[in-house]
Structure formats: structure tokens, C-alpha cells
Amino acid sequence: MATTKTFMLLALLLLISFPIPGPVNAGQNTREELIREYREADLNKDGYVDEEEYRRFIKKRFESMDSNRDEMLERAELKELKKEEFVLTDRNKDRRISFREFLNGRLRFFNEADVNKDALLSLEEYVKMKLMDPVKW
Numbered sequence: 431m432a433t434t435k436t437f438m439l440l441a442l443l444l445l446i447s448f449p450i451p452g453p454v455n456a457g458q459n460t461r462e463e464l465i466r467e468y469r470e471a472d473l474n475k476d477g478y479v480d481e482e483e484y485r486r487f488i489k490k491r492f493e494s495m496d497s498n499r500d501e502m503l504e505r506a507e508l509k510e511l512k513k514e515e516f517v518l519t520d521r522n523k524d525r526r527i528s529f530r531e532f533l534n535g536r537l538r539f540f541n542e543a544d545v546n547k548d549a550l551l552s553l554e555e556y557v558k559m560k561l562m563d564p565v566k567w
């Protein structure tokens with residue numbers, strides 16, 4: 431019986447030390463990617479991403495995700511996004527996400543991450559915002 435217990439304990443320890451990678455991290459950006467992205471978004475290179483800079487960056491990304499160029503994001507163009515999140519972002523319920531809808535959804539996270547409300551995001555705030563955002567884009 432003692433060996434069974436030891437075995438169980440070992441199995442448990444193994445489970446704890448090697449967590450099975452879940453879908454939680456699927457499509458998650460690495461920190462390096464986020465830093466690169468942050469630098470790209472900071473157009474005037476002042477070390478902060480302001481709302482206007484972020485708007486422009488979102489526009490660029492939106493266009494690159496819109497593979498059929500109809501100025502709408504359909505389900506197929508946002509595969510990794512959870513259905514509930516898609517429905518939430520699609521305010522007018524036409525099953526497509528317009529640029530306006532996409533922008534509003536992203537700016538919600540911008541404002542949430544901007545704790546001191548100066549409409550500027552530091553690198554840390556930017557990383558925080560991207561982690562909140564269910565769209566891994």
C-alpha cells in the first residue's frame with residue numbers, strides 16, 4: 431500500500447510540475463512580440479502610445495486581417511476569437527465586425543489599461559492591455 435501511495439504522490443508531483451498546455455495560451459503574443467508591436471505603434475517615438483497612434487495601428491491590423499478585402503471581419507477571419515466575444519463585439523448583430531465595431535472594442539481595453547487617464551500607454555500598460563484583449567491580433 432505504501433508503494434501505491436508513493437506512486438500516487440509522484441504522479442501528482444509530475445502533474446504539478448508539468449502542467450499540460452491548455453488552450454488558454456493559444457495565439458498568445460510573446461513579450462518580445464508585444465515590445466516590437468509597441469515600438470511599431472509608437473509613431474512619434476516618444477515612448478508612449480497615444481489614442482491616435484493606437485487608432486492608426488488598429489486600422490493597419492484590421493486591414494491585414496481582412497483577407498477578402500470587404501472592410502468587414504467575418505467569423506473565418508477571426509478564427510481564434512471566442513464566439514461570445516465575437517457576438518459582443520458585433521454590436522449591430524449582422525455577424526460581421528466593421529472597423530468601427532472593432533475599434534470600439536479595442537479602445538475599451540485601451541481605456542481600461544490607461545489607469546491615470548492621460549490617454550497615453552506606457553509599455554507596461556500596453557502589455558497589460560494586450561493581455562486583457564481576447565482578440566490575439
Ligand SMILES: [Ca+2]
Nearest residue numbers: 472474476478
Ligand atoms: Ca507616441
Ligand SMILES: [Ca+2]
Nearest residue numbers: 496500502503
Ligand atoms: Ca472580410
Ligand SMILES: [Ca+2]
Nearest residue numbers: 520524526527
Ligand atoms: Ca457588425
